[in-house]
Amino acid sequence: MTSAKANDSIGALRRNLDAGSGAAKPRNIDVSPLIDSDGGLIDRSIYTDREIYAQEMRRIFARSWLFLAHETQFKKPGDFFTTFMGEDPVIVSMDKEKKIRVYLNSCRHRGVRLCRADAGATKMFTCTYHGWSFDLAGALQSVPNETAYPDTFKKENWSLIEVPRVETYKGLIFGNWDKNADSLEDNLGDMKYYMDAMLDRDPEGTEVVGGVMKWELEGNWKLAAEQFATDWYHVNMSHASALMVLSPTGKGPKADIAATPGRQHGSENGHGAGFPTHPKSRFDAKMVHDYYDYDFLRERLGDDAVEGPMTTGHATVFPNFSYLPVNGSIRVWHPKGPDKIEVWAWILVDKSMPQDVKDAQRLYNLRTFGPSGIFEADDGENWSEIQAISGGFVTNSVPLNFQMGIGSEREDGTYPGQTSELYSDAAGRAFYRHWAKVMNTPAWHETN
Amino acid sequence: MSEAINIGSVDDIDEGEAKVIPAAEAGTEDDIAVFHAEDGNFYALNDECTHETASLADGWIEGTEVECPVHSAKFCLKSGEAMCMPATIAARTHKVEVVDGDVLLYPNVPVAEQA
Numbered sequence: 083m084t085s086a087k088a089n090d091s092i093g094a095l096r097r098n099l100d101a102g103s104g105a106a107k108p109r110n111i112d113v114s115p116l117i118d119s120d121g122g123l124i125d126r127s128i129y130t131d132r133e134i135y136a137q138e139m140r141r142i143f144a145r146s147w148l149f150l151a152h153e154t155q156f157k158k159p160g161d162f163f164t165t166f167m168g169e170d171p172v173i174v175s176m177d178k179e180k181k182i183r184v185y186l187n188s189c190r191h192r193g194v195r196l197c198r199a200d201a202g203a204t205k206m207f208t209c210t211y212h213g214w215s216f217d218l219a220g221a222l223q224s225v226p227n228e229t230a231y232p233d234t235f236k237k238e239n240w241s242l243i244e245v246p247r248v249e250t251y252k253g254l255i256f257g258n259w260d261k262n263a264d265s266l267e268d269n270l271g272d273m274k275y276y277m278d279a280m281l282d283r284d285p286e287g288t289e290v291v292g293g294v295m296k297w298e299l300e301g302n303w304k305l306a307a308e309q310f311a312t313d314w315y316h317v318n319m320s321h322a323s324a325l326m327v328l329s330p331t332g333k334g335p336k337a338d339i340a341a342t343p344g345r346q347h348g349s350e351n352g353h354g355a356g357f358p359t360h361p362k363s364r365f366d367a368k369m370v371h372d373y374y375d376y377d378f379l380r381e382r383l384g385d386d387a388v389e390g391p392m393t394t395g396h397a398t399v400f401p402n403f404s405y406l407p408v409n410g411s412i413r414v415w416h417p418k419g420p421d422k423i424e425v426w427a428w429i430l431v432d433k434s435m436p437q438d439v440k441d442a443q444r445l446y447n448l449r450t451f452g453p454s455g456i457f458e459a460d461d462g463e464n465w466s467e468i469q470a471i472s473g474g475f476v477t478n479s480v481p482l483n484f485q486m487g488i489g490s491e492r493e494d495g496t497y498p499g500q501t502s503e504l505y506s507d508a509a510g511r512a513f514y515r516h517w518a519k520v521m522n523t524p525a526w527h528e529t530n
Numbered sequence: 531m532s533e534a535i536n537i538g539s540v541d542d543i544d545e546g547e548a549k550v551i552p553a554a555e556a557g558t559e560d561d562i563a564v565f566h567a568e569d570g571n572f573y574a575l576n577d578e579c580t581h582e583t584a585s586l587a588d589g590w591i592e593g594t595e596v597e598c599p600v601h602s603a604k605f606c607l608k609s610g611e612a613m614c615m616p617a618t619i620a621a622r623t624h625k626v627e628v629v630d631g632d633v634l635l636y637p638n639v640p641v642a643e644q645a
Contacts (some may be wrong), residue, residue, distance in 0.1 A: 307620035319601065323616035341618075 092243060105503070110137055113522060119515035122485030123508060128517075129302035130472045135420040137521060142401050143168025145525040146262040147269050149403035149414050150174050152428060154289040155201065155251045156182060156285055159216060163201045165426070166416050167257060172245060173207065174255065176219040178423055180205050184245035184257045185220050196242075200294070201526050207242075219382065238393045252281040253288050254412075256403075260526045272499035273353040273399060279391040280407040284373075284432035290412075295427045297453040301416040301465035303402055304517070306425070309461065310396045310404035311354025312510035314347065320464060324456040328366075344504030345390060345497050346487075349400075352516030354509025357395025359386075365393055365421075366408055369442035373435060386496050398509075400516055406431075409447040421469050427452055534563065534627070534634040537564060543633070545570065548587035548596075556637040561612050562624055563587035563634060567594050567609040572633050573607035573641075580605075581617040618634050 111134055128134055148167045151174045155163050164187055171187035173196065189196045189209040195218070196207050206223065208215040215224040220242035224476030225231070246261035254268050259275035267274065281288055297304075300337035309316070318325070318340050326334045334340065339358075365371040380388045384445070391397075391407065398404045402415040413427040429447045431440045450460045469525035471477050494501050502508035533554065543549050551562045551574075563577035565585050575596070577585050584600035591597075594607045600645040603617030610621040625636035 318616045322602075325615050333613055334618060337618040340616070441569075 087089075087464050095443075108136065108140060109133065110141075110524075111135075111521075112171075117514050117518040118481075119484075119511045119518065120488075122320075122483060123481040124443040124484055125481055126472055126478045129304060130420055130478060131140065132420055135417070138417070139168050139512040140527070141521050141525050142176050142517070142524070143170070143417070145258070145260045145263065146401050146520070146525065147249075147263065147266050147399075149412075150184060150225065150248075150255045150257050150410075152288070152290045152430070153182075153250060158203065160203045162197065162199075162204060163174055164197050164199065165414070166356075167259065167415060171195055171240075172257070174257075175204075175218060175237040180471045182248055182250075182255055183218075183220065185200075185216075185242035185243075189214055189241065190222065190240045196200075196466060199527075204284045206248065214240075220244050227457045242528075246272050249316075251277070254281070254403075260483065263524060264369055268401065269351055270427060271351060272347065272348060273349055273351075273355065273397075275387070275498045276347060276355040276397055277399075277405075280405060280430070282383065283379060283392065284434045286298055286433040288430050288483075290428045290431055290515060291431055291432050291440055293427075295452050297425050298418070299423045299425060299462045299466055300421060301423050301462070301469040302420055303415040303423050305414045305465040305468055306396050306423055306461070306511050307400075307404060308513055309369070309465075310406075311352075311400075311513045312348070312484075312507055313399035314344065314356045314396065314504050315344070315507075316464070321457050324450070324460065326337050328450075329457065342504065345494065346502045346504050346506045346509050347497060347499050348509035348512030349499055350490065352400030352514065352520075353398065354513055355395060355397035355412070356506075356509060357391040357393075358504060359390045362493075363389050367442050367446035369439050370435075370446070374441045392499065398513070400513060406451060409450055410443055411447055411451045416450065421463070421472075483507075484514070497511060507516045534636050537633050537635050540566075540572070540616075540628055540631055540633055543572070544590065546591050550585065550587045550592065550603040551637075557634070558624075558637045559566060560594060560622075562635065562637060563596075563635065564626060565591055565596060565606050567591055569594055572626045572628060573605065574626045574635055575610055576624075579603060580619040580621055586621065592607065610641075627631075 096469045116128055148163055151163045156176040160178050161174055164173050173185045173187045177183050187196050191214045192211055194209055196209050200427035202452045206215050206217055213226045222237040222240045233266040247255040247258040249256055249266035251266055329335050342358035348354045394404055394408045405412040410430040411427055412430050413425055416424040418424050431443050431446050458465045484507040487502045487508050490502040491500040537551055541551050546576045548563045548565040553561050553598045554584050556562050561577040562574050566572055572602045580641050581585055581601055581603050584598050585597050589596045589599045596607055597604045601616050604613040605621045610623040612618055612620055623640040623641040627634045
């Protein structure tokens with residue numbers, strides 16, 4: 083078990099699980115009976131079962147491209163940010179060569195979380211327990227009372243566990259524990275077109291403003307990831323009161339907006355994006371709308387992007403990164419057990435925007451999405467309601483329906499990849515099709 | 531213009547209740563709901579909610595509005611106007627008069643919005 087390892091130190095004890103060493107050998111569940119992605123049926127146990135959740139940690143989060151941070155969070159060597167890959171804590175930091183490197187945030191000595199700050203700047207990561215200290219390249223620099231260790235103890239064998247693959251796409255930093263994974267860009271594929279409508283409006287690129295908003299929800303992480311991939315359907319119902327508050331008449335949007343046409347993209351790698359299509363698609367925050375030169379954007383991104391995914395819409399990059407272009411919300415759905423999500427949300431703006439426009443977008447974001455956003459609260463409530471009752475045996479035995487728009491997916495000649503109508507579960511079916519495939523495929527750490 | 535239809539005595543429809551006049555009887559394309567509103571007056575709208583399939587006659591009459599029993603869209607009984615999400619399209623109105631204790635419905639005769 084060496085060649086495919088992210089780091090030879092992982093599993094170096096070679097747990098003898100088959101011989102009954104005491105640690106339970108992970109049992110891999112065949113999830114194909116739980117997902118009918120062609121027929122649009124989902125077994126509810128995928129949101130509640132603890133063994134399935136543990137398998138997701140091994141086979142989804144330990145081998146998928148996971149969003150970590152934005153490049154503008156790191157300016158100087160030593161700048162760091164702590165986050166999670168699945169439930170694994172990691173430190174994202176800039177080394178002396180200004181390269182972004184990602185380490186497991188756990189001391190190699192006794193396993194304490196090495197860095198407890200959310201973000202900051204440092205010269206060294208020093209453990210608060212016994213004082214083992216690691217430099218920005220992850221190397222063990224200092225061991226108090228080192229002379230007491232035997233001659234066989236070599237500090238170079240106790241570097242931080244490093245995430246072997248770190249790649250960026252237009253400012254977004256992703257990491258992957260699988261050193262043989264397809265490149266990030268290959269994995270994103272057609273999804274890049276939809277992401278560009280948010281990430282590439284400004285030739286200068288994007289930046290994040292403010293801190294990271296974090297809040298907890300009762301609910302399985304897939305409920306949120308799936309909704310952002312596939313669910314425009316809930317908007318008029320779930321968000322009726324918010325839409326009324328924001329509409330000029332106070333009664334909600336006009337008929338042609340409430341029943342908008344649009345497209346929804348679902349990819350074979352599980353990514354999804356949906357968006358209304360309208361010749362006058364615009365940004366909701368007035369100052370942001372006034373700031374943009376839509377003719378310039380049409381030339382830069384193309385008419386179809388400007389009239390579609392550039393403004394109002396939703397998207398998920400499999401497994402747990404989602405975004406909303408209209409308000410610049412980018413977020414990760416951190417799994418915290420099968421029934422809990424920790425949401426981490428950043429606000430993304432264009433670098434070239436004047437400060438007052440950035441402020442306007444940030445305030446619009448806070449009003450609508452985020453822990454106190456008038457739309458966000460509706461969504462969290464729905465997910466938590468699903469989760470709260472899922473422990474009932476009968477409840478958990480009844481499949482859920484993802485059948486809207488079955489068979490409508492096609493290449494429409496305008497938008498890349500397979501798309502369906504906006505009101506559809508097509509991207510949800512694609513999300514779960516990919517989820518099932520990955521869950522049923524041994525990962526790098528399982529092969530000899 | 532249609533002739534008026536006598537749909538019965540004012541006492542036949544309690545305040546806060548509504549009666550459906552089937553399309554065949556009204557000579558219209560759609561069923562009509564005649565409401566006895568809380569202001570004591572009678573109003574008529576197409577019975578089907580403009581949002582999705584639902585009978586407004588089964589809804590909740592509050593003041594001079596009716597709330598759809600399915601998705602809680604509200605319509606003004608006087609003008610038919612959609613007052614909130616998820617409805618965005620007005621319901622069609624039909625003129626109603628009370629003459630000598632009888633409720634007279636004028637199918638397909640719209641009511642001008644009352645100030």
